[in-house]
Amino acid sequence: MSAYKVYGDSLSGNCLKVKWTLDLVGRSYAWIETSVLKGETRSEKFLALNPAGQVPLLITPAGEPLAQSNAIILYLAEAHGGDLLPKETFARAKVYEWLFWEQYSHEPYIAVRRFQKFYLKKSDADIDPKLMEKGLAALTRMERQLRASSWIAGEEFSVADISLVAYTRAADEGGFDLNAFPSVKGWVARVEERFRQGMR
Amino acid sequence: MSAYKVYGDSLSGNCLKVKWTLDLVGRSYAWIETSVLKGETRSEKFLALNPAGQVPLLITPAGEPLAQSNAIILYLAEAHGGDLLPKETFARAKVYEWLFWEQYSHEPYIAVRRFQKFYLKKSDADIDPKLMEKGLAALTRMERQLRASSWIAGEEFSVADISLVAYTRAADEGGFDLNAFPSVKGWVARVEERFRQGMR
Numbered sequence: 001m002s003a004y005k006v007y008g009d010s011l012s013g014n015c016l017k018v019k020w021t022l023d024l025v026g027r028s029y030a031w032i033e034t035s036v037l038k039g040e041t042r043s044e045k046f047l048a049l050n051p052a053g054q055v056p057l058l059i060t061p062a063g064e065p066l067a068q069s070n071a072i073i074l075y076l077a078e079a080h081g082g083d084l085l086p087k088e089t090f091a092r093a094k095v096y097e098w099l100f101w102e103q104y105s106h107e108p109y110i111a112v113r114r115f116q117k118f119y120l121k122k123s124d125a126d127i128d129p130k131l132m133e134k135g136l137a138a139l140t141r142m143e144r145q146l147r148a149s150s151w152i153a154g155e156e157f158s159v160a161d162i163s164l165v166a167y168t169r170a171a172d173e174g175g176f177d178l179n180a181f182p183s184v185k186g187w188v189a190r191v192e193e194r195f196r197q198g199m200r
Numbered sequence: 201m202s203a204y205k206v207y208g209d210s211l212s213g214n215c216l217k218v219k220w221t222l223d224l225v226g227r228s229y230a231w232i233e234t235s236v237l238k239g240e241t242r243s244e245k246f247l248a249l250n251p252a253g254q255v256p257l258l259i260t261p262a263g264e265p266l267a268q269s270n271a272i273i274l275y276l277a278e279a280h281g282g283d284l285l286p287k288e289t290f291a292r293a294k295v296y297e298w299l300f301w302e303q304y305s306h307e308p309y310i311a312v313r314r315f316q317k318f319y320l321k322k323s324d325a326d327i328d329p330k331l332m333e334k335g336l337a338a339l340t341r342m343e344r345q346l347r348a349s350s351w352i353a354g355e356e357f358s359v360a361d362i363s364l365v366a367y368t369r370a371a372d373e374g375g376f377d378l379n380a381f382p383s384v385k386g387w388v389a390r391v392e393e394r395f396r397q398g399m400r
Contacts, residue, residue, distance in 0.1 A: 051341055052301060066293055068300040075293035093266055093275035100268035101252060103304050141251055 004029035005059040007046070009036045011119065013111060013166030014069040015056040020162055020195055021073040025080040037119065069166075070099040073159045084159050095153045098160035106142075109135035111167040114174030124175065132175065139171065139181050146183035157194060165191040204229035205259040207246070209236045211319065213311060213366030214269040215256040220362055220395055221273040225280040237319065269366075270299040273359045284359050295353045298360035306342075309335035311367040314374030324375065332375065339371065339381050346383035357394060365391040 004022060006029050008015030022029050034040045034055050041053050050057045050067045058066045058075075066072055074096075077084040086092045113131040116122045142164065145152060153160040169188045171178055178185045204222060206229050208215030222229050234240045234255050241253050250257045250267045258266045258275075266272055274296075277284035286292045313331040316322045342364065345352060353360040369388045371378055378385045 051344065052305065060290065062290075064290060066290070066297055068297045068304075071293055071296035071300050074296050075289065078292070079289050089275065089279050090260065090262075090264060090266075092278070093271055096271035096274050097266060097268045100271050100300070100303055103300055104268075104308075105252065108304075108308075144251060 003027070004061060005032060006030070007032045007034045007049070007057040007059075008055050009034055009041075012036065012055060013170060014107070017069045017162050017166045018056045018058060018072050018076075021076045021081075021084070021159065023195070024084065024162075024198060025076055025082065026198075027076070027080055070103060070159075070163055073162055074099065077159045081159070083156070084162075086154075086156055086158065091154060091156070095158045095160045098153050099163050102160075102163045105134070106138040106164065107167055109138060110171050110174055110176065113176075114167065114170055117175055118170075118173040135171070135174065135176055139168070139176060139178075139184060142168070142184050142187075143181045146187045152187070157191075161187075161191050161194075203227070204261060205232060206230070207232045207234045207249070207257040207259075208255050209234055209241075212236065212255060213370060214307070217269045217362050217366045218256045218258060218272050218276075221276045221281075221284070221359065223395070224284065224362075224398060225276055225282065226398075227276070227280055270303060270359075270363050273362055274299065277359045281359070283356070284362075286354075286356055286358065291354060291356070295358045295360045298353050299363050302360075302363045305334070306338040306364065307367055309338060310371050310374055310376065313376075314367065314370055317375055318370075318373040335371070335374065335376055339368070339376060339378075339384060342368070342384050342387075343381045346387045352387070357391075361387075361391050361394075 004027060006018050006022070008018060008031060010033060019031065034046065036055065040046060041055055047053055049065050052067055054067060056069050056072060058072045060066065066075060074085070085095060109131050113127060113135055116127050142152070149155060151157045151161050152164050165188055168184060169192065178188070204227060206218050206222070208218060208231060210233060219231065234246065236255065240246060241255050247253055249265050252267055254267060256269050256272060258272045260266065266275060285295060309331045313327060313335055316327050342352065349355060351357045351361050352364050365388055368384060369392065378388070
């Protein structure tokens, strides 16, 4: 059986989620670097694989494409994940809740502000102030949660931690000061340590 | 065992997703009308239940709160859903893909434009043109998909149909003309017929 393929941009936190998850579940994969800035996700060839024109895109060993970073990591956790997803139905639902919150209330502010500031080199004055305001609200909510529980969705490490760390760890590149969020900062270090050690 | 409780705004498609799913799986629930326009999702009492300050919010019979519409309907499908979620791992992953796509690439344009036009009574000139452009792109992608498959995530009706119909059926209130998307329009009618008939 051949391995997974991942079309991904190494600059994108959404793509790194897939890399980290594959590494944690110990599956081999080919990484096909696909640059958003160079427009490679809008080529005809790529759009035939993913009509949404977005990376990451996973191709399964059976040749089937799957898009949306959080859908991909949920799938990998179900297919190979061991302890990356709680077995109890309601605990798993809390993981889903954080995954959807990440895409709706975190990524559109924290990732987008980082992209504009760090990659497009926009000055603060040229960035919609809503991005800072809503990004701070997201970090504030995470700080509160991470004072109450060890990991983002409770007492178990899960794909919700993988998803939320992706842009939180790079929030400073978007102009957010993580020193104001000590529990978040400590959690980022613990998640990154987990990545270094591999799945336990 | 007591029933579910739903804090929801009847004007919100995200909230209706939860109502439809509970009806389809045949579970009783108390609906607690909670108005976004009146600021009831920002009250101290509500924020204590859901720090994200958003409806819908499900309270399980055990008293546990769960937020994020798509997380709630996934949870209900797993807990009680019968045929609302495919059993095969990759087919289920395609449902996840559409659920995340809905929150990232559909709802922020189609639901938001409807809210601004229909509820806030903004004129077209006062609405960010990006909302129409990206909303049309989302409907175009759905049209293409629904020419290729009976339901949005494949040949099985699933929570992805429930999720995507919520704002698609009301897209005309946001200024989108569904007559330009005949496969989408036919699918909306079939999903609504399914709601009327209950789960088969």
